[in-house]
Amino acid sequence: MFPYDPTLAAAVAAAPQSIPDVVSLLETIESTCVDTDGLKWFNWLYLQVTNAVQARVNAGGFADPAWLAVLDVQFAGFYFAAVQSALTANTSPGCWQAVFNVRNQMSIARIQFALAGMNAHINHDLPQAIVATCQATGIAPQHGTAQYNDYTGVNATLDAIINTAKQELNVRLAGDALPAVTHLEDLLAAWSISSAREIAWNNAEVLWHIKDVAPVSTAFLDSLDAATAVTSKTLLVLVP
8 A cells, every 4th residue: 555565564574572672663663654654643652652651661660560561562563463464465353454444545634543543452452462461471360460550550641642642643644634623523532541441451351261262262352353343443434
């Protein structure tokens, strides 16, 4: 869809091993994408979020910073895998494909791409990343644990980043102004990163208990992708 897509696919071919690796890949995507590529605006927002998490990890602001660091890397891996599969095989989870299919549509607002990407990444990818992190660290996902408290401890910071993005990215893809009144106001007001992350944790707990029953876990993930794709498509409705 864009002439630099092979460059993006090559950049994300190797899985990141640390938060600095994640930041470096996000910066590569940002510097490669043009402003009229909707992927750029989710990536821009995700970079702000990752920088905030990295700063808090480095400052010792978590009870279990090692667990948060593993989660950050596992989580990012799902995004990079979606980018690579979409650009090399024209296929990715439905919630991500909804974003890639319209990433050049000029009437869509930058904030729509940012939130649709966050929707796919949090509602679909995050439960799987939490489970993968818990498997790697031998810690079950449970409410009330140090890991859960660390996980929710960044919500206020993330909410502030999202609220700023809702203001800064509230323009069409090319940067021109939106109509004075659109359906976006209701969409933007309804989407909450804190609520989405709580749902993701709840889904991770469910997935943890069914992970060893392949038919059940596969069906659960398929349903999760389908439901998340509906929301992504709703967030990406064309602005008149």
